[in-house]
Amino acid sequence: MKASKRDLLRKLDSYNLTEFQKLVLKETLNIEKGEVLTYKQLAERIGHGKAYRAVGSALKINPLAPMIPCHRVIRSDGTLGNYSGTGGSRRKRELLASENAIAS
Protein backbone atom coordinates (compact mmCIF):
# COMPACT_ATOMS: atom_id res chain seq x y z
CA MET A 1 0.00 0.00 0.00
CA LYS A 2 2.03 2.97 -1.13
CA ALA A 3 -0.78 5.34 -1.85
CA SER A 4 -3.36 5.60 0.90
CA LYS A 5 -6.76 6.94 0.09
CA ARG A 6 -6.00 10.00 2.16
CA ASP A 7 -2.84 10.62 0.14
CA LEU A 8 -4.82 10.40 -3.06
CA LEU A 9 -7.32 12.92 -1.75
CA ARG A 10 -4.47 15.20 -0.91
CA LYS A 11 -3.01 14.81 -4.39
CA LEU A 12 -6.35 15.58 -5.95
CA ASP A 13 -6.40 18.82 -4.07
CA SER A 14 -3.01 19.59 -5.55
CA TYR A 15 -4.16 19.16 -9.13
CA ASN A 16 -5.77 21.91 -11.17
CA LEU A 17 -9.17 20.37 -10.79
CA THR A 18 -12.39 22.18 -10.13
CA GLU A 19 -14.41 21.56 -7.01
CA PHE A 20 -16.87 19.47 -8.96
CA GLN A 21 -14.15 17.27 -10.39
CA LYS A 22 -12.60 16.70 -7.02
CA LEU A 23 -15.99 15.91 -5.59
CA VAL A 24 -16.61 13.21 -8.17
CA LEU A 25 -13.12 11.73 -7.85
CA LYS A 26 -13.36 11.61 -4.08
CA GLU A 27 -16.66 9.84 -4.27
CA THR A 28 -15.21 7.40 -6.77
CA LEU A 29 -12.36 6.64 -4.37
CA ASN A 30 -14.99 5.96 -1.77
CA ILE A 31 -16.34 3.06 -3.80
CA GLU A 32 -15.47 -0.19 -2.07
CA LYS A 33 -14.27 -3.34 -3.76
CA GLY A 34 -17.23 -5.19 -5.17
CA GLU A 35 -19.27 -2.03 -5.42
CA VAL A 36 -20.41 -0.93 -8.85
CA LEU A 37 -22.27 2.31 -9.35
CA THR A 38 -23.81 3.82 -12.44
CA TYR A 39 -22.90 7.33 -13.53
CA LYS A 40 -26.30 8.45 -12.44
CA GLN A 41 -26.04 6.80 -9.03
CA LEU A 42 -22.67 8.43 -8.51
CA ALA A 43 -24.11 11.78 -9.54
CA GLU A 44 -26.91 11.40 -7.05
CA ARG A 45 -24.39 10.44 -4.39
CA ILE A 46 -22.51 13.71 -4.72
CA GLY A 47 -25.78 15.59 -4.62
CA HIS A 48 -25.95 16.65 -8.24
CA GLY A 49 -28.10 13.80 -9.36
CA LYS A 50 -28.71 14.90 -12.90
CA ALA A 51 -25.13 15.77 -13.64
CA TYR A 52 -24.31 12.29 -14.93
CA ARG A 53 -22.64 13.90 -17.91
CA ALA A 54 -20.41 16.07 -15.81
CA VAL A 55 -19.57 13.01 -13.71
CA GLY A 56 -18.34 11.19 -16.80
CA SER A 57 -16.28 14.23 -17.74
CA ALA A 58 -14.80 14.27 -14.26
CA LEU A 59 -13.79 10.63 -14.42
CA LYS A 60 -12.17 11.06 -17.79
CA ILE A 61 -9.87 13.80 -16.51
CA ASN A 62 -9.06 11.58 -13.57
CA PRO A 63 -5.33 12.18 -12.97
CA LEU A 64 -4.98 9.04 -10.86
CA ALA A 65 -6.58 6.78 -13.43
CA PRO A 66 -5.02 3.48 -12.30
CA MET A 67 -5.38 4.36 -8.62
CA ILE A 68 -8.97 5.45 -8.73
CA PRO A 69 -11.53 2.64 -9.17
CA CYS A 70 -13.12 4.49 -12.04
CA HIS A 71 -13.68 1.08 -13.60
CA ARG A 72 -16.34 0.45 -10.99
CA VAL A 73 -18.54 3.08 -12.59
CA ILE A 74 -20.74 1.77 -15.37
CA ARG A 75 -23.78 2.85 -17.33
CA SER A 76 -27.33 2.41 -16.12
CA ASP A 77 -27.90 -0.02 -18.97
CA GLY A 78 -25.50 -2.42 -17.31
CA THR A 79 -22.94 -1.87 -20.06
CA LEU A 80 -19.47 -0.77 -18.99
CA GLY A 81 -19.47 2.45 -20.94
CA ASN A 82 -16.06 3.88 -21.79
CA TYR A 83 -12.71 3.81 -20.06
CA SER A 84 -9.71 6.11 -20.44
CA GLY A 85 -7.29 3.59 -19.01
CA THR A 86 -5.10 1.07 -20.79
CA GLY A 87 -7.04 -1.40 -22.88
CA GLY A 88 -10.12 0.78 -22.76
CA SER A 89 -13.41 -0.93 -22.08
CA ARG A 90 -11.73 -4.29 -22.50
CA ARG A 91 -9.49 -3.70 -19.51
CA LYS A 92 -12.42 -2.36 -17.54
CA ARG A 93 -14.36 -5.52 -18.17
CA GLU A 94 -11.52 -7.67 -16.92
CA LEU A 95 -11.11 -5.57 -13.81
CA LEU A 96 -14.80 -5.89 -13.01
CA ALA A 97 -14.72 -9.60 -13.75
CA SER A 98 -11.81 -9.92 -11.37
CA GLU A 99 -13.25 -7.86 -8.55
CA ASN A 100 -16.97 -8.14 -8.86
CA ALA A 101 -17.32 -11.27 -10.90
CA ILE A 102 -19.72 -9.66 -13.33
CA ALA A 103 -21.73 -11.92 -15.55
CA SER A 104 -20.26 -12.17 -18.99
Added chain:
DNA sequence: ACCGTATCAACTA
Protein backbone atom coordinates in the same frame (compact mmCIF):
# COMPACT_ATOMS: atom_id res chain seq x y z
C1' DA B 1 -33.38 -0.65 -32.70
C1' DC B 2 -32.65 4.33 -33.81
C1' DC B 3 -33.14 9.30 -33.04
C1' DG B 4 -34.01 13.34 -30.47
C1' DT B 5 -34.20 15.74 -26.28
C1' DA B 6 -32.81 16.73 -21.35
C1' DT B 7 -29.28 18.30 -18.20
C1' DC B 8 -24.64 19.57 -16.09
C1' DA B 9 -19.91 21.03 -16.16
C1' DA B 10 -15.70 22.13 -18.63
C1' DC B 11 -13.16 23.79 -22.86
C1' DT B 12 -12.25 26.74 -26.76
C1' DA B 13 -12.96 30.76 -30.01
Added chain:
DNA sequence: TAGTTGATACGGT
Protein backbone atom coordinates in the same frame (compact mmCIF):
# COMPACT_ATOMS: atom_id res chain seq x y z
C1' DT C 1 -20.43 35.42 -23.96
C1' DA C 2 -21.69 31.80 -27.06
C1' DG C 3 -21.03 27.46 -29.11
C1' DT C 4 -19.48 22.55 -28.89
C1' DT C 5 -18.43 18.34 -26.65
C1' DG C 6 -18.70 14.37 -23.48
C1' DA C 7 -16.82 7.81 -20.08
C1' DT C 8 -25.08 9.42 -19.94
C1' DA C 9 -30.28 8.87 -19.32
C1' DC C 10 -34.86 8.49 -20.97
C1' DG C 11 -38.70 8.66 -23.99
C1' DG C 12 -40.84 8.51 -28.46
C1' DT C 13 -41.26 6.45 -33.00
